[in-house]
Amino acid sequence: MTNMLSVKIWRGGSEGAFTAYSVPSQDSQTVLDVVTWVQRNADPALTYRFACRVGMCGSCAMTVNGVPRWTCRTHVSKVAKDGALTIAPLTNLPVIKDLACDMEAFFDKWQRADGRFVPSKSRHDAIPAIRPDGSKRVAADEAIECINCAVCYAACDTVTWNVDYLGPAALNRAWTLVNDERDAGQKSRLEAVTADGGCLSCHSHQTCHELCPNQLNPTRSIAGLKRTAASAWWKGDVR
Amino acid sequence: MTALRLYVAQRLTAALMVPMIAVHLVTIIYAINAGLSAEEILSRTRGSVGWGGFYALFVICAAIHGSIGIRTVLQEWTLVRARGADVLSVVFCVTLLILGMRAVVAVVS
Ligand code: SF4
Numbered sequence A: 001m002t003n004m005l006s007v008k009i010w011r012g013g014s015e016g017a018f019t020a021y022s023v024p025s026q027d028s029q030t031v032l033d034v035v036t037w038v039q040r041n042a043d044p045a046l047t048y049r050f051a052c053r054v055g056m057c058g059s060c061a062m063t064v065n066g067v068p069r070w071t072c073r074t075h076v077s078k079v080a081k082d083g084a085l086t087i088a089p090l091t092n093l094p095v096i097k098d099l100a101c102d103m104e105a106f107f108d109k110w111q112r113a114d115g116r117f118v119p120s121k122s123r124h125d126a127i128p129a130i131r132p133d134g135s136k137r138v139a140a141d142e143a144i145e146c147i148n149c150a151v152c153y154a155a156c157d158t159v160t161w162n163v164d165y166l167g168p169a170a171l172n173r174a175w176t177l178v179n180d181e182r183d184a185g186q187k188s189r190l191e192a193v194t195a196d197g198g199c200l201s202c203h204s205h206q207t208c209h210e211l212c213p214n215q216l217n218p219t220r221s222i223a224g225l226k227r228t229a230a231s232a233w234w235k236g237d238v239r
Numbered sequence B: 001m002t003a004l005r006l007y008v009a010q011r012l013t014a015a016l017m018v019p020m021i022a023v024h025l026v027t028i029i030y031a032i033n034a035g036l037s038a039e040e041i042l043s044r045t046r047g048s049v050g051w052g053g054f055y056a057l058f059v060i061c062a063a064i065h066g067s068i069g070i071r072t073v074l075q076e077w078t079l080v081r082a083r084g085a086d087v088l089s090v091v092f093c094v095t096l097l098i099l100g101m102r103a104v105v106a107v108v109s
């Protein structure tokens, strides 16, 4: 007979409760497989998000046994405790329904951090060459791999304590642009990330780094922003 | 950018205090090991511009550094709003300055 997993899944909005399901255990089963099994076999009204199922799109993050994770690449065997799984929506974001959060605040903060490219050239100019081994390009190398999954945002205590804190992902994004030699928005970005709730609020405790599914290090990016900000202050470029 | 100014002030005061704390620790360990009495200590500090200046600067750094930290703690861990945290941390800073300076005056005058 098949082994069964005892799974508890959050149902409802911010007010809600866990519902228990019994799900057949399989080899190489992911947490997303479990959620999908429940929707297809136990309760078609279960709401959750996913798209790529291969760790590319960043849409499937949930809280699994108390820890934020990308569910499509989290194997049940790695996280289940005695065959038990508790699956909840991400923390630090409002719940819409069941496992789906409202990501608006998360993406608004990317905008507040000036996390968008500001072109410095027109289509008539030559495309500037960026050397792959240039120091700025190397500094941004890792940080550009972010898939916007919000695992780090859910993991960050400072976001919990300070609703205005931009959070690791938005600041990590800003760091990639600070290192983009083609970008023309540096001053305003530096002002945005050094305002209240910006990079200077980070406590460097690295939970974001520990839990980022891509093993990125937003703490390092934020430390880079702090250094850049301090030296810009020294030179009088920002106050 | 108030946040950036406070950040720089907190880092600069920390950088100043690191060597000062070392000097302070060595001083108290020396005073205890040498068995100096209160009278002997005061005889060295009274009228001393060096000790007075050293500890006055230490008090100023500690008051600035600590109150910036307290402001963050208040904002993150209590229900005090941003303005309230500003006011309370300024009060904390002034209190530390008064208490600290009283102590400095007591040993140098
Ligand atoms: S290091 Fe900074 S961004 Fe990362 S979890 Fe801690 S406070 Fe949040």
Ligand code: SF4
Pocket: A145, A146, A147, A148, A149, A150, A151, A152, A153, A168, A169, A172, A211, A212, A213, A214, A215, A216, A218
């Ligand atoms: S930094 Fe990592 S955890 Fe944060 S959004 Fe990007 S990929 Fe996800």
Ligand code: FES
Pocket: A050, A051, A052, A053, A054, A055, A056, A057, A058, A059, A060, A061, A070, A071, A072, A073
């Ligand atoms: S479904 Fe795309 S990252 Fe998990």
